[in-house]
Amino acid sequence: MTRGPERSEAPTGRVLFLSHSHPFGAFRVGSHHYARVLAQRGWDVTHLSTPISLVHRLTGRVDRQGHALVPSHPQRDDDGVLQIVPRTILPAPMSTSRVAGLLAREGVAGEFDAVLIDQPLLWDPSVRSLSDRVIYRPTDLYPDGLKNALQRRILGAVDGVVATSGEVLRGLGDIRMPSLVLENGADAARFAAPEAQGRPRAARCVYVGALDDRFDWEQVDAWARSRPDVEFVIAGPGAGPPGGVPSNVELIGAIAYADVPALLHTARVGLLPLSDHPLNAGRSPMKLYEYLAAGLAVIARQTPGITGASENGVEVYTDRGDADAALGRALQHPSPNTAGERAASEASWERKTDALEGFIRAVPRRNA
Numbered sequence: 505m506t507r508g509p510e511r512s513e514a515p516t517g518r519v520l521f522l523s524h525s526h527p528f529g530a531f532r533v534g535s536h537h538y539a540r541v542l543a544q545r546g547w548d549v550t551h552l553s554t555p556i557s558l559v560h561r562l563t564g565r566v567d568r569q570g571h572a573l574v575p576s577h578p579q580r581d582d583d584g585v586l587q588i589v590p591r592t593i594l595p596a597p598m599s600t601s602r603v604a605g606l607l608a609r610e611g612v613a614g615e616f617d618a619v620l621i622d623q624p625l626l627w628d629p630s631v632r633s634l635s636d637r638v639i640y641r642p643t644d645l646y647p648d649g650l651k652n653a654l655q656r657r658i659l660g661a662v663d664g665v666v667a668t669s670g671e672v673l674r675g676l677g678d679i680r681m682p683s684l685v686l687e688n689g690a691d692a693a694r695f696a697a698p699e700a701q702g703r704p705r706a707a708r709c710v711y712v713g714a715l716d717d718r719f720d721w722e723q724v725d726a727w728a729r730s731r732p733d734v735e736f737v738i739a740g741p742g743a744g745p746p747g748g749v750p751s752n753v754e755l756i757g758a759i760a761y762a763d764v765p766a767l768l769h770t771a772r773v774g775l776l777p778l779s780d781h782p783l784n785a786g787r788s789p790m791k792l793y794e795y796l797a798a799g800l801a802v803i804a805r806q807t808p809g810i811t812g813a814s815e816n817g818v819e820v821y822t823d824r825g826d827a828d829a830a831l832g833r834a835l836q837h838p839s840p841n842t843a844g845e846r847a848a849s850e851a852s853w854e855r856k857t858d859a860l861e862g863f864i865r866a867v868p869r870r871n872a
Contacts, residue, residue, distance in 0.1 A: 520618070521620050536551070639662060643788075655676070672788075686859055696765075709737070712791060724738065772835060773800055816843045
């Protein structure tokens with residue numbers, strides 16, 4: 505059953521997010537934004553992220569510099585969200601630590617009006633005891649492996665599902681509980697360009713995000729070689745290209761989230777060069793609306809969740825054969841992209857939170 509947006513007149517209560525990512529690195533994810541907006545609206549919000557284990561530190565999966573940025577004790581941020589990043593010996597879910605125990609250890613009472621979990625690795629039976637309204641918020645496809653097994657357990661125990669794309673919801677199979685597709689949005693006000701930057705921008709394309717196997721380096725190389733007069737800036741953590749890059753491609757590494765808007769305001773087009781990785785089918789890239797909010801046109805690989813909207817400056821391609829033409833259309837779109845800015849404002853996190861609040865309140869309580 506799919507429910508539409510419904511804004512409560514008096515949003516109050518306690519809510520717990522069990523998230524795959526903490527907010528102390530270069531990225532912000534959907535749970536961070538929902539937590540922020542709900543806290544600003546008067547909710548008592550706790551955000552617990554995947555624990556940092558000793559094993560991850562010893563094996564280098566969490567580097568020393570990144571670990572130093574993460575507080576070792578609960579910290580209430582500027583928006584009023586209580587941020588908890590537990591420390592454990594073993595990684596989740598190998599650890600004997602349970603979510604209820606991690607909260608108790610930090611002095612946080614486990615009686616919430618709602619729990620929203622997007623990290624399957626954080627699932628354990630104690631989660632069900634924390635609230636009579638537990639909602640699964642899958643953000644990716646898990647076709648096999650440990651996360652798939654945990655996801656099946658989650659679906660057998662929760663009261664509702666909020667998926668970030670239609671493809672992710674379909675990937676859950678036949679579920680018989682309240683459900684909602686709520687795609688990612690943008691912090692439109694943060695990314696909006698100053699009015700003084702209303703002049704057309706130079707032929708510059710930018711990508712900000714992870715550089716993993718979902719990123720198509722070959723496509724970036726092809727674009728750069730076919731358009732030597734266009735500058736391409738690639739920002740983000742991860743492995744570099746398998747070979748060299750043309751001279752008009754600049755690799756600047758990871759940048760702080762606070763610095764992303766200023767970088768985007770220097771560019772004309774935002775890039776979403778998705779690879780053939782099958783999990784890209786379920787993505788709802790937050791960067792799409794952040795690019796638009798910053799006044800960029802967008803060029804993206806077409807997926808079930810990303811379709812073209814030329815009137816808003818969103819151009820898509822299907823393969824190498826039509827990718828260059830799509831980029832040409834994006835470069836020719838009026839700059840700054842005011843139509844895209846308006847579309848991004850319609851997908852603001854405030855509007856997304858309206859829908860999430862309405863869904864939370866509509867899901868029947870387990871013990872009601």
